[in-house]
Amino acid sequence: MDGPALILLDALLILVLLGLASATLESRDPRRGVVLFIAFGLVLALVWARLAAPDLALAEAAIGAGLSGALLLAALRDEPRPEPGPGPEPATPARRRRPNLTQRALGLLCLGLGLVVAWAFVDALAVAEPERLDGQVLARIGESGVSNPVTAVLLNFRAYDTLLELAVLLAALLGILALGPERGGYAPAGPVLAGLAGWLIPGLILTGGYLLWVGAHAPGGAFQAGAVLAAAAVIRRLAGERSAGLPQGLALRALSLAGVAVFLGVGLALLVAGQPFLGFPPPWAGTLILVIESAATLTIGATLALAFVGGRPPAWDSPQQRRALNPARARNQP
């Protein structure tokens, strides 16, 4: 089916992925490890795209590589630098010890387990019945209110799972808020970064809205859209705005709860109307899914942004404060 060029590309992707994974794990310098991890996430996104799973590719690129990478880098910022040298450290010859008996035994065990899993996988592919899950989903997608099978499964057929995922996110968010006020921001951006942020943030918000809307019939949806909104918040914090654009107090609470609350509210309203819990009547399903996804997008964006801020966000800087903090701009405005 695939030409030799595509097979070559796939083989190359697999090799690069494995190489990056092992380089990430072997790296002695945590900074280098994090950068390699981000590269690993981007190649993994390409692999998902080659596997015809663009939803996963989007999520991996935005959350796996982008936000996780930003989180890891932010965590490293608090780590004391080993030595501020101008160049890379002189390469120390890695001490390679010969693996001892336990390690060899473990290696053999892993190899055996890998073979068993591979065999089971091939076996499962061979006996795949006609009644596979994708067939069941596609057979009834007309009733789901959307035409993208991924969104149909996430928000309609398995809506319980997604509701509970949002509840898990809420628990994580409560944990972050319990850490108290956030610690220190970043230096105010110079004119170049501030200008870039001014360009990028409106575009990211627009992209988030587009991904939310397009999720009904093409790859996209609340998680991808929320991750893009969170990326805008990360850029804002990196450019010196300590709050990352997050509100405080009641507004923050409303934003954190919106996803679960709207999801539960729709489910309970359907119960009152005589439907099963989260059993959308087909004519309404599309609208209800869009309402739930809109709220979920905001909550996911706020949760991920809060994870990067790492505590209760402070009040927004007033323009006067920002000018006082930013020597570059103060110089331009005598």
Next chain:
Amino acid sequence: MTDLIARALIGAGILFYLAGSIGLLRLPDIYCRLHALTKADNLGLGLLVAGLVLLTDDLAVALKLVLIWLLVLAASAAGAHLIAGQARRGEDP
């Protein structure tokens, strides 16, 4: 004819990528490497996008390709500026 021009543009773009990659690996310090990387990659991607725009019949796809190029231009220019500024601050504290 269009096909031929598109191929030539894409080929030229790939050459710029090659030059940029070699520069990244071979040049002595961070400023030279940044120079090689940003100049070559921006021009390389520009030529690549120009070739791909010629190959597509869809205006929306063409505009998206140009948008990608503009975003990469802005991001790589700002990124190079930030990296160079950080490196300079690291040199004379």
